Amino acid sequence: MNEQSLTQPSLGFGLGLRTPHFEHILQHKPDVDWFEVLSENYMVAGGKPRYYLEAIAEQYPIVMHGVSMSIGSTDPLDLEYLKSLKKLANDVQPKWISDHICWTSIHGQNSHDLLPLPYTRDTVKHVAERVRQVQDILGRRLLLENVSSYLSYKNSEMDEWTFLAEVAEAADCLILLDINNIYVSARNHGFDPLTYLNKIPVNRVQQFHLAGHSDFGDHVIDTHDHDVPDAVWQLYREALTRFGAVSTMIERDDNIPEFSALYDELQFAKKIAEEMGVVHV
Numbered sequence: 001m002n003e004q005s006l007t008q009p010s011l012g013f014g015l016g017l018r019t020p021h022f023e024h025i026l027q028h029k030p031d032v033d034w035f036e037v038l039s040e041n042y043m044v045a046g047g048k049p050r051y052y053l054e055a056i057a058e059q060y061p062i063v064m065h066g067v068s069m070s071i072g073s074t075d076p077l078d079l080e081y082l083k084s085l086k087k088l089a090n091d092v093q094p095k096w097i098s099d100h101i102c103w104t105s106i107h108g109q110n111s112h113d114l115l116p117l118p119y120t121r122d123t124v125k126h127v128a129e130r131v132r133q134v135q136d137i138l139g140r141r142l143l144l145e146n147v148s149s150y151l152s153y154k155n156s157e158m159d160e161w162t163f164l165a166e167v168a169e170a171a172d173c174l175i176l177l178d179i180n181n182i183y184v185s186a187r188n189h190g191f192d193p194l195t196y197l198n199k200i201p202v203n204r205v206q207q208f209h210l211a212g213h214s215d216f217g218d219h220v221i222d223t224h225d226h227d228v229p230d231a232v233w234q235l236y237r238e239a240l241t242r243f244g245a246v247s248t249m250i251e252r253d254d255n256i257p258e259f260s261a262l263y264d265e266l267q268f269a270k271k272i273a274e275e276m277g278v279v280h281v
Contacts, residue, residue, distance in 0.1 A: 007174060007206040010280040011061055011095060013270050014249040021259045022052040030263060033280075034061040034095070036249050040068055042092075043084040057092050063207070063247075064094040065176075071134065071144070072103040072117045072127050082137050089138065096206065098143035098176045101127065101164060118153035119163035128170035135173065143206055144168065145176035148184040148213075148222035160185065161199040168204045175200065177246075178209040179239055180222065180232050187220045193235055197242055205243050210236060210269060211251040225254035228265060233272065240273055245280045248273070 012033030017025075024030070035056060042053050056062070068081060089097060102114040117123050135142050146164055158166075168175055177200060186193040210233075212226030228236075228250065239246075250265050273280065 006203045008095065010245040011063075011247040012280045013266050014061075014063075014247065015262055015266060016065075016249060016251050016253070017053070017056065017062075018252070018256055019049070020256055021262075022056070024259045025056055026052070029059065030259065032060065032263070032266065034063065034247070034249075036063045036065050036251075037092075037094075039064045039066040039085055039088060039097070043088050053092065062092055062094045064089060064092065064097045065145075066097070066099040067114065068104060069099040069134065070104040071099060071101065071130050072123070074103075074126075077130060077133060079137075082134060086138050089140075096143055096174070097138060097140065098145055098207065100147050101144040101167060102147045114147040116147060116149040116151065116153075116160075117163070119156040119158045119160060121157060124163060124166045124170060127167050131167070131171035131173050135171070141172070141174050143174045143176040145178050145209065146181050146185075147178075148181040148188075148220075150188055150219070150221075152189060159191070159195075159199070161196045165199060165201055165204075168201065173204075174206045175204045176207040176209065177205050177239065177243075178211070178251075179236050180209065180211040180213055180228070180251075183232050183235050184213050184220045184222045187215075194238060197235070197239055202243055205246055208236070208239060208243075208246050208248040209251045210248065223254065224251055227261075228269075233268075236269065237272060237276065240276050240278045245273070245278050247280075 014034035014036055015032055017035040017037045042049050100114050102116060131142055182193045182196050210228050211224045212228050214221045214223045248269055250262055252262060
């Protein structure tokens with residue numbers, strides 16, 4: 001395939017859809033290009049969350065983002081989970097579906113954490129095969145997101161960016177590049193975040209995440225409970241230079257402020273892109 005055919009055109013600038021903002025969005029119809037939803041919060045039919053999601057999906061493009069696929073686990077793929085995910089996708093018609101390149105479960109027990117993988121050739125083959133199976137079930141390409149990490153494996157054979165790129169190529173999937181996660185992992189492991197950006201294939205990056213973190217000096221934790229800091233904004237500028245117009249969103253999962261605060265942060269991301277001449281059609 002050529003570069004043009006791999007990713008969809010940019011959706012522009014979006015926000016994560018969070019419960020405290022449901023009513024505000026429906027009442028005020030803010031000028032936001034799209035919303036990302038946490039898939040697992042809506043995989044049960046009926047109820048208030050589904051009501052709000054369906055109402056908002058009538059007015060805005062939606063993308064689905066999951067945390068429980070455990071694509072790197074050695075457990076069998078959870079077919080019931082994938083069945084529910086596909087049902088939600090059929091109901092909502094998202095622009096795309098994403099999850100993380102990690103493992104979350106072992107022996108059927110969910111750790112509820114996004115745990116990093118050993119970066120080996122065998123793991124590339126294992127993950128790529130599972131991604132292909134998921135894509136066959138869902139009937140669409142999956143986006144894989146890089147995670148923040150706090151440990152590494154002695155048996156890793158390659159860098160994280162090489163691993164991510166090789167999985168995406170082998171599985172023919174796409175990438176959700178989390179700019180904050182790159183920064184966090186770079187600080188924790190002592191690598192150059194620009195090296196990471198420059199080794200990721202441009203034609204497979206379909207979405208950016210921007211978020212805040214907790215900085216403890218000698219280590220950084222991806223908490224998603226702060227504003228996007230200056231260092232992540234700077235890395236975002238570098239990402240725009242390399243990847244151009246990519247669907248960009250602000251991710252906030254805790255200490256959630258008023259909608260207006262996140263909207264202002266999103267406008268800052270848009271301003272950066274405009275100043276750099278990156279046009280989102």
